[in-house]
Amino acid sequence: MAAYDIVIVGGAIVGSSIAYYLREEGFAGSIALVERDPQFTFSATTLSAASIRQQFSIAENIRLSQFTLGLFRRLKQVFGADADITFRENGYLILASEEGLPVLEANHVAQAAEGADILLERAGDLARRFRWLSPEGIVAGAWGRTGEGWFDAHALLMLFRKALRTRRIDFITAAVAGIDRDGAHVTGVTLDNGERLEAGVVINAAGPNAGKVAALAGLVLPVEPRKRSVFVFEARDRFDDMPLLVDPSGIYVRPEGSVYITGGAEPEDTDGPADPTDFDPDWPLFEEVIWPVLATRIPAFEAIKATRAWAGHYDYNTLDQNAVIGPHPEVENFLFANGFSGHGLQQAPAVGKAVAEFIVHGGYRTADASAFGYERIRDNKPFRELNVI
Structure with missing residues (x-):
């Protein structure tokens, strides 16, 4: 039976970021990073739309996202001269109807207060700026002129994983099947191969499986998998100035090399968690919901050809679509880094830094995650994010 000071459950971008920053913050104890899918074939990290x-x-x-943006700006300094995640800083363009305008304007005020370079424009001005855009049904939009875009998720993950190989991290390929708890403390985890790991601290970074992992310790976490399909299509016209566009319907589209990707048509009011083994794209969403919206918003997309698709899962927080970060108030050596509801990839480095600072220094210093504490889950007091994409 092996013993570790820290066992991290989940080795994709969130778990790897935590392990990386623990060493960066000077933690000298033993760390195990447990991952059931070491090729990340079904990982939320690598199946995402990879944007910030x-x-x-x-x-x-x-x-949190600004912290990650800062890392992107210093990527070669941090990870070496060959570090590259092909960051395309084309921005987001979030459109609003008359009904959605007050929320868009309120969001813009919050963004401006944090120094975000977001331009709020009326529909006519947007149509002149982006000649391919139809302003039908919209009154305004918010465009991120800098600091937003998309990147290679797998490349970012591999930068962290490669860095961990020189930082005395034990990589364990297994699923966690049980968590031992003695009153107010967890004492270890049992793996699906029968091995038991003693643990001084257990960190839940299990993505869409986080709710089940918490339940193994007898804890409630309202995080469940929600399936999201991403579709790839070809179009005759190329719009190199296209941001990641989000229609008022919630459907998004952006360039990806010589093609485009789109998604966002899933209804919010589902009947519960997705089947965690279901990775089949929902093609009717593209044909019946997405395509008509694209053709209306971008008339050149009336004639497009879908070529392929994939599906992944969000770690969806059913309380408020926001992350849960930090210790459980009654079981303080069990920590959460879960429930990002679609923005985990872009926030993972910041969360890794925050959790590492909490463990090493006893509190947050650089990335303050106190607003995302578990107490709001216990008290059923949502801290709601309105801009979930």
Whole structure:
């Protein structure tokens, strides 16, 4: 039976970021990073649309993404001269109807207060700026001129994983099947291969599986998998100035090399968690919901050809679509880094830094995650993010 000071459950971008920053903050103890899918074939990290934005409704989310943006700006300095995640800083363009305008304007105020470079324009001005855009049904939009865009998720993950190989981290390929708890403390985890790991601290970074991992310790976490399909299509016209556009319907589209990707048509009022083994794209969403919206918003997309698709899962926080970060108030050596509801990839480095600072220094210093504490889950007091994409 092996013993570790810290066992991190989940080795994708969130878990790897935590392990990385623990060493950066000077933690000298033993760390195990447990991952059931070491090729990350079904990981939320690598199946995401891989983008970063500052267009959130609350300051705390903006700050987390700004930390990651700062890392992107210093990527070669941090990870070496060959570090490259092909960051395309084309921005987000979030459109609003008359009904949605007050929320867009309020969000813009919050973003401006945090120094985000977001331009709020009326529909006619946007149509002149982006000649391919139809202003039908919209009154305004918010465009991130800098600090927003998309990147290679797998490349970012591999930068962290490669860095961990020189930082005395034990990589364990297994799923966690049980968590031992003695009153107010967790004492270890049992793996699906029968091995038991003693643990001084357990960190839940299990993505869409986080709710089940918390339940193994007898704790309630309202995080469940929600399936999201991403579709790839070809179009005759190329719009190199296109940001990641978000229609008032919630459907998004952006360039990806010589093609485009789109998604966002899933209804919010689902009947519960997705089947965690279901990775089949929902093609009817593209044909019946997405395509008509794209053709209306971008007339050149009336004639497009879908070529392929994939599906992944969000770690969806059913309380308020915001992350849960930090210790459980009654089981203080069990920590959460869960429930990002679609913005975990862009916030993972900041969360890694925050959790590492909390463990090493006893509190947050650089990335303050106190607003995302578990207490609001216990008290059923949502801290809601309105800009969930």
